Amino acid sequence: MAPASVLGVCSLLWSWAAVTGHPCSIDSQGWANCNGKRLLYAPSSLPRNITSLDLSFNSLVMPSHGTLLMHFPSLRSLNLSSNALLTLYPSMFSNLGALHLLDMSNCSISYLHTEAFKGLENLHTLLLKNNSLQELEVSFFLPLVALFHLDLQNNALISMDTLILQLMETVPQVQLEGNPWVCDCTTRPLQQWLQRRQAVQVTCASPPELQGQDITALNFQDLGCKKKQRFPRADNMTLPLTTVTQNNATAPAAGKGGRSWPYLVGFLVAAVSISILVALAAKCKLFHKNFASYRHRPLPDTSSIGGSHMEESTSWDRGTSGRGDSESHPMPGAGGLHAEDDDGFIEDNYIQPSEQLQEEEERESHLSI
Structure with missing residues (x-):
């Protein structure tokens, strides 16, 4: 029963293909083979529920706007290898959300638009070998969140x-x-x-x-x-x-202006440090000046020194006048002191030696009496 049903489905598909006139072959699992048919576009007469499509070795024309395949939402495998694609334009596969495998080998691709793979969130395998890609950009990889196998062999990447x-x-x-x-x-x-x-x-x-x-x-x-x-x-x-x-697709470049702030901070720190040092130097100089002026003492007044010496000599004379005869003789240093006080001048009325002898004789006579 089962083989008979499979044969019936296959015969129906083949008869439907013959009626519609497309050159592709379709098997019972929904795989459409359009390999080497010199096609410029994918046949619009193919069933919408096919899961695999082989368009390799054709002459497909890539649309600059819109999608490549309009009516195949269930497509899980797409083979576009050996077509002269050259450039992949944006949103070419945006309606193929269920696609798991995309083969674009040997297509002479030299440029990939940043939105070329937009809509391929479930893509598992991407084959880009034997092309002319010279560089890869960040943005066209961003939609490929489920990518497991990436083939970039034999390109022009340096x-x-x-x-x-x-x-x-x-x-x-x-x-x-x-x-x-x-x-x-x-x-x-x-x-x-x-x-x-x-x-x-x-x-x-x-x-x-x-x-x-x-x-x-x-x-x-x-x-x-x-x-x-x-x-x-x-x-x-x-x-x-x-x-x-x-x-x-270009990543933001680091701004060169942001590197100047360390120099600005260093300049400000240097300026503040120099200002503080100048202020400290000025304060230290003023402190030394005030300290030096504080240590200076006024010179003693000569008049006061002279008066004090005179008072001391007067008190000395008064003390000696009230004592005995033996103590009435002037001290040898007294004359020197008076000489210093009198600035070296000697009084004219000094006691003569003869008069001193007379006075001593008179004192002795009084004592004997």
Whole structure:
């Protein structure tokens, strides 16, 4: 019963194809084979519920606006290989939300629009080998959130941006062999990425002395790095996805104006430090000046010194006049003191020696009496 039903469905599909006149063959599982039919467009007469479509080895014309396949919402596999596509325009596959496999190998693709893969949220395998891609941009990878296998073999890639490498960290299977990689110091992020992934051998195409060598086996000197440089790890980087738009694929460049603030801060700190030092120097100079003036003492008044000496001499004379005869003789130093007080002048009325002898004789006579 089952074989008879399968044969019936197949005969119905073949008869329907013959009636509609499209050149494709359709099997019982809904796979349409339009390989090598010299088609310019996908036949609109194909059933809408087909799940696989092979349009390889044709001459398809890519629409610059709108979608390539209008009426196949259930399509899960699409083979466009060996068509001269050259350029993929935006939103070509936006109506193929259920697509899991997309093969665009050998299509001479040299440019991918940033929105070329828009709408392919469920795409599992993307084959882009044997094309002419020279660079990859960040934005056209953003819709491919479910991508598992990416084949970029035999393109014209010479280097890989760090952000692209970080996006490809989420893709378990990536093939990069056969590209003309330029092995210099900028290849260091790609080398680290390949070492972590333990991918198959990816070789250098230039410079000539490194041609054919495995990128993962090169050291800093081989890559032309003057000194050991620190490159950010792709798996530790945080990609600013919010800054990438679908209309502009270039990542925002770091502003050069933001680097001037350390110089401004340094200038302000230097100015404040110099001002503080000048103020401290001025205060220290004023302090020393005040301290020196405080230590100075006024000179003693000569008149007061002279008066004090006179008072001392007067009191000395009064003390000696009330004592005995033995103490009435002037002290030898008294004359010197008076001489100093009188500035070296000697009075005229000094006592003569003869008169002194008479007075002594008179005193002795009185004592004997």
